[in-house]
Amino acid sequence: MNLDSKIAIVTGASSGIGAEFSRMLVKNGSEVYGLARSKDKLQELQKELGDAFHPVTMDVTEADKLEKWVDQTFGRKHQPDILINNAGIMRSANVEDLSLDEWHNMINVNLNGIFYLTRLIVPLMKANKNTCHIINIASIAGLLGNPTISGYNASKFGVRGFSEALFKELRYDAIKVTCVFPGSIDTELFSKIEGIENHPNMMKTTDISSTVKFLLETDDNYLINEITMRPLNPKNPNEKE
Template identity: 35%
Template sequence: MLKNQVIVITGASSGIGAETARLLSEQGAKVILAARSLDKLEAVGRTLKGPYEIIELDVGSDASVGHAFEQIWASNPRIDCLLNNAGYGRFERFVDTTVSEFEDMMNVNYLGIVRCTRAVLPRMLEQGGGQIVNVASMAGKLATAKSTAYSATKHAVLGFTNALRQEVRGTGIVISAVNPGPIDTPFFTLADPGGDYVKNVGWMMMKPQRVSKAIVKVIERRKAEVDLPWIAGFGTRLYQLVPRLADKLTYKFINKK
């Protein structure tokens, strides 16, 4: 099903971006690896079984996104799927987080998705189909202490995703969200440099292969959304039903940062 499809992956230099690229390549897709580090992208590319391109891309820059997608469109007549995966987090108390840190995180995690989506959606509308997959987070549904900036960006991503899905209904374009819990990737090198959070949630931390397999299924089946792991998905549903009661009952369990 994915053979010969052209799939762009942002944040493809490590973690679930790199792992998803490998899985998609095994299924015959042409993968376009995009991130800031060309050296890391080249290393990922050498592990792929099928055709690929590497593109230098900083999702936080209008100019970089514009230039990168000009290159992509110049060498590819169509893009079948855009996987918006680039992002980062930093877990700290609100009173210790500067306004500039809020701005930077929102610029990358949310506006980065907006920029890349604007770069592909008009062409997808012209070609009559395609898919945009946004990697959000369970933090976009269930916010926790010390993640005010990060959770806000992921709430924004989910709001954007859900609204855009309604806008393009009937066009042949699928808008998807993948909402993972904690993943064992380099993400936590910056987000949790002390390692306390990783230690506290180690029992439920997922391997990147598990998340990448879920992303590939979303692309294969053109699903609208997936939450993982299941226990986290259950928790968000409970929270949506009785948010204040859930706050009281789950505070100690979920606030592990």
Template identity: 40%
Template structure:
């Protein structure tokens, strides 16, 4: 896909992978709508921020209509990045923690995708990138709730790409290993460090997928630090 002047939506843009992805897409000439609770410190004529709670369908609908009204074109790119996780053995997880993870990590992906998909089909060339996790491929002790949500993103992605491939819409699911972001602020067993991947690394993978030939489709991509312990 040629990225210049394409409308891209990125969720969870205040920091980390979301912010790095916004910056990478702006460098490529995209018109970028950031959907999130907190605006990033990005000053760019092609960046539009819409305060959005991806857990709330009405909030997502408002962000979508605001994007279309502000930019004036259908969305060609959606990066479902917003997500969170709580650590704890199953009996330690509260109902609110479990529900919050599913509302954000799963319902949010569904709500955002459902809003942009009809327009993408009309365009005949579009791309949805879903950020899962290594936790979406294997169980991790003390992370059963988070793993459950990321396995759900995996299943959603693999089903959706088969639904929409003939409409010219690609769906790619990326499974990052450890990335140095604020995600680990709430994970006591892991401390973010310089041996982890950087948000810009994931953003570069996203751009690579988006710029691929129209008939070349990255379905699943697993990425990890080569030397996680330095």
């Protein structure tokens, strides 16, 4: 895919890798609709990126509002080529200390939100004459379980299963589906896990966005449906052994 003049949707676009995806896409000529709950952060990003970035204040768990926005924004003459489902939250606690609200919020944002938006975008992509691409951002936590993040694990394992089924469902409609499994990234998300502090050996947001750029720019009949990314040395270099 040539990213120039493509129409992209990025969720969780106001910070972290979502903001970096938006920068990468705009830099390469795409028009980006960036969805997030933080209106202020989205507006700051628009000041940086210009008119090619459209800030959309939206909670991906609100299915009715998503449907209304999609209906008002896209149509036969304005179809999305790229969907990056990136919005995600993490709560860290032992299972007996994890509240029902925390569990439900992770499932709703990390898994249900992907379904709510994807089901609306797929028909538009099927009508698109171009090869399209859906990228679901999971996590290494979608492959390996770890103590204190059981809810996050459950939601990201779900993203992997959804992505695998979707890839097989849409491959003959010229719609690629890729599930991305990053390890530790230097963002706010990882700083919320008990016992983990951000450090220089974590991956950079630009590491992830450059990999997603490569995935998007592959030839139309070439698909990488899953990709795992890790720091080579994940240890904090500031810690004394």
